[in-house]
Amino acid sequence: MNNVLRSADCASPRKMKLLAxxxxxxxxxxxxxxxxxxxxxxxxxxxxxxxxxxSDFAIHEHFATTNEAGVVYxxxxxxxxxxxxxxxHLVDYASILDDQPWDTVVLxxxxxxxxxxxxxxxxxxNLLDVIQKHCPNAKFFYGPHxxxxxxxxxxxxxxxxxxxxxxxxxxxxxxxxxxxxxKRFSGIIPVTTLLQSLRTKYGEAFHVEDKVHMNINxxxxxxxxxxxxxxxLPLDGLTYLPEGASPEIAADxxxxxxxxxxxxxxLIDLSK
Numbered sequence: 160m161n162n163v164l165r166s167a168d169c170a171s172p173r174k175m176k177l178l179a180x181x182x183x184x185x186x187x188x189x190x191x192x193x194x195x196x197x198x199x200x201x202x203x204x205x206x207x208x209x210x211x212x213x214s215d216f217a218i219h220e221h222f223a224t225t226n227e228a229g230v231v232y233x234x235x236x237x238x239x240x241x242x243x244x245x246x247x248h249l250v251d252y253a254s255i256l257d258d259q260p261w262d263t264v265v266l267x268x269x270x271x272x273x274x275x276x277x278x279x280x281x282x283x284x285n286l287l288d289v290i291q292k293h294c295p296n297a298k299f300f301y302g303p304h305x306x307x308x309x310x311x312x313x314x315x316x317x318x319x320x321x322x323x324x325x326x327x328x329x330x331x332x333x334x335x336x337x338x339x340x341x342k343r344f345s346g347i348i349p350v351t352t353l354l355q356s357l358r359t360k361y362g363e364a365f366h367v368e369d370k371v372h373m374n375i376n377x378x379x380x381x382x383x384x385x386x387x388x389x390x391x392l393p394l395d396g397l398t399y400l401p402e403g404a405s406p407e408i409a410a411d412x413x414x415x416x417x418x419x420x421x422x423x424x425x426l427i428d429l430s431k
Contacts, residue, residue: 163388163423164346173202175389176259178209178297180219180290181267184304186210187373188267188350191382191401193237198399201390205259206235209252213315215269216278216286223252223289230255256293263389264290265348267302270371271315273329279337287343298345300389301338303330305354305377308363311370327355331424348388349423350381356415360429361408375403380412387416 179189189208196204210231211218222229232250233241266286272278290297306326307316319326330351338344354365354377363370365377373381379401383394394413400406415427 162346163349163420164391173390175201175203175263176205176207176261177263177265177389178207178255178259178261178294179265179267180209180286181265181302182214182269183210183212183372184270185265185267185302187378188265188302188304188381188385189235190240190378192385193235193240194399194401195382195386195397197237199386199392199394199397201392207255207259207261208233208235208241209255213269215272215275216266216283217272217275218269219266220282220286220289223286226251226253232258234258252289253293256290261290261294261297263300264294264297265300265302265385265389267304268333269315270304270307270313270326271318273303273326273333274318276337279333279341283337283341284343291343299343300346300348301334301344302348302385303334303338303351305351305365306330308366308370310363311366313369313371315371327351334423346388347423348381348385349419350384352419352423352426353380353384353412353416356419356427356429357408357412359426360411361405364405364408375401376405376408379404379409383409383412384416384419387420393417 179185186208192206228249228251230250231246232255233245306323309323334347365373367374387394400409411429
């Protein structure tokens, strides 16, 4: 598999009801989407985020199948990503899935769980079943997230012996072994290859001090990637740059994203 999509079909042209499902870095991946879509004159984006910190497929499957109120939900806009009180208000899955007729769903696996085969089998399919029951027309995409910075000490990184390359490969292997053979997925968003490629030139310029969560450089680069994959539209007309983001990093990310859409696995060396 080379191309990130199984076919050219994404959501309806310039109209999308997009739901992001995952952990904190999945939530951060969605943070700049509304401004990006708006700047590129995308007519109608409805964005929702289902978020639970430090979660994986197993945790989301539990809350989806039991319908316990255990996840955070917010509906970002161009003006505001979320209200602070939303982060302290736990919601049940059914209420979120019934809030909109979601047609595009992006899921992230937990950073420490790429090698846990069981989570990519029955656990993942149970989660997809629940979502599909409420949103029968939804197309699923998987976001293989990037490896942690080389100096990260988070326990999840220890599952890869604190080896960035090992975590990077595990993230990609999860796509090759488990996601692409699962015909329920319409495609992938190659976050891990994008940020690892940018690291060849900019090093560890993509995370905040905890060395787990993305900073604005990572958030904006990944947001552009989501737009390109999910809409199938070019980024050429994008003029928006969020406050604090490096214009050089943004330009390089924008330049290599079309290449990643064709080959989501091969690292692009920007140091040459």
